[in-house]
Amino acid sequence: MAIKAVVFDFGGVLIDWSPQYLYRTLIPDEAERRWFLTHVCAMDWVIQQDGGQTIEEGTAERVAKFPEHETLIRAFYERWHEMIRGVLEDGIATMEKLEAANVPLFGLTNWSAETFPYAWENFPVLRRFRDIVVSGRVKLVKPDPAIFAEMMTRIESHLPGIQPAELVFIDDNLKNAEAATSLGWHGVHHTDAAHTEAKLRELGLPV
Known part of the structure; x- marks a missing residue:
């Protein structure tokens, strides 16, 4: 798919x-x-x-x-x-390649509800996602399958009928990437942008 x-x-x-x-x-x-x-x-x-x-x-x-x-x-x-030192430019570059190809982008982060507003205000790149699930707001954390279910519900509201096998999830925590894979998504363990982009190309994405 x-x-x-x-x-x-x-x-x-x-x-x-x-x-x-x-x-x-x-x-x-x-x-x-x-x-x-x-x-x-x-x-x-x-x-x-x-x-x-x-x-x-x-x-x-x-x-x-x-x-x-x-x-x-x-x-x-x-x-x-x-x-926080700032943004990771290589990761942003990967995101922007997908964005330029009109690939819908979403965010799924383990982040305190009390500190996330600082990131939202200081890193405008976060506002370019169609939707973001912040763990502290939904009171669920990765790798709990329930937070992936919440993300799936949000994505379906934008892309009705989408299936897990049509989703990629990129995370620097191996357990979180594996959790996504166990749910039928394509979990990508991010170690650096080059390896992540190579995996995305294998999945047919234009990066």
Whole structure:
């Protein structure tokens, strides 16, 4: 079946986001920083906020568990914007090639509902998608099949009758790409733009 739409993840594909950018300045020692981002403000904790828990609740829970690191914990969301370097130009270039070929584009991102407005205001490229599912707003996170079902419903409202096999999903997280594939989509694990574009060409897309 021909591909009729492409769904993009944002962080790591189109937006350059990493806690390292902030915490390299706050915790210069690499081993200490790695421990903090693995055990205190770890990704499984971030996912809780991406899934709808408020930043206030998430921060309070971490501070209660690690009171000796309160200042560093509070910095995570108070200075969250310092974790974003900007857009990833090669990912944007891939998106623009698809856009130029009139391929319908959608967004599916694990992102806190409270921090997403900053990205929306500062990165106009996000406004070029036909629809975006933000995990924090729907209180579901990838790789849960339910968030893909929500995305599918949104896409169908724009493209009635579309089938999973007519969709590509691009994500820098392998588990998320595999989750899409297990649902009948074409999941593409994004490691760099060259490999992603090669895969898209294999699927018949003009990039």
